[in-house]
Amino acid sequence: MNGKVITVTSGKGGVGKTTVTANIATALAMLGKKVVAIDADIGLRNLDVVMGLENRIVYDLVDVIEGRCRLRQAMIKDKRQPDLYLIPAAQTRDKMAVSPSDMILVCDELRQEMDYIIIDSPAGIERGFRNAVAPSDEVVIVTNPEVSAVRDADRIIGLLEAEEKGPGRLIINRLKPEMVARGDMLSIDDVLDILAVELIGVIPEDESILISSNRGTPVAMSGLNGSSASQAFRNVAQRLQGETVPFVDLTPKTGLLNRLNNWFSKS
């Protein structure tokens, strides 16, 4: 087997990298793939709680790298899916405990038995980012429709191109369709205009994401009340597999005034 390494990164913190990683990994596993998610955010471990696996950690990524355990021992199996695993980050160390070549070695071993290795990159553009990107075959950039997040995404795209890992594909997370319709949020087209990269997913702002995090069950799996975010994540997984999946129409149902507006601006 020759698994594919996908790194999830963003530059800016707090845009939803960990949530995206957990959900992409889960959604790919739901498609019957063998998937391992790696938390590369050494010192700020979080993917474990989002995936609901925090109580089962014995060994972590740094234990593997420093030879205290075998790779298999650090892989926590998610019992809700047939083939989903997590390699957690070390909590008491820092980014310097891992080098880019360590990550390449670990991933090369994982490629033998997994279909997908999904790496959650830490925020920033320093060592942690370089560790996360070094082994990647493909990069997914997460951004929010906000000036700060888009600016940082642009910087990341530049860095990826410099490392010949680019350009990567984009997920716009936390889109609020009503605000876009009102003209008070950057639209999907605005963001794509500015960043000029391929889009692989749009995740609407959705309470079910937080509710699922609270419970430690990624929304792709819980599918709370047919949540639109859940569907959006599953669509991303299919696109990662090379399928063509149309983007869900996120324009809100329009009221009379909006329709009037549209009618006038068209004419």
Add this chain to the structure above:
Amino acid sequence: MNWFERLLGKQEKSGATAKQRLQMVLIHDRADVSPGLLEQIKDDIIEVIAKRLEINPDNVVVNLDNTAQESRLVAEIPLLQQNGRRRATVQ
């Protein structure tokens, strides 16, 4: 802005403002040229040109311009010349 908002004399929507501001800031980020550096370059250009030609320093504009392929530095330096003609020197 749509017709209705213009009628009410409303401000530009914040989404459009965000896009314009991002485009400006990214021009500087991508070229790694800060607005401050641009000011310095402008002052240098004015100094060199003013040695040979009459210009009004206040009318000089130096900007970064981005296309998909390249960034370029664009300087606009209007010359102080009447009617655009060479002034004849009559003895």
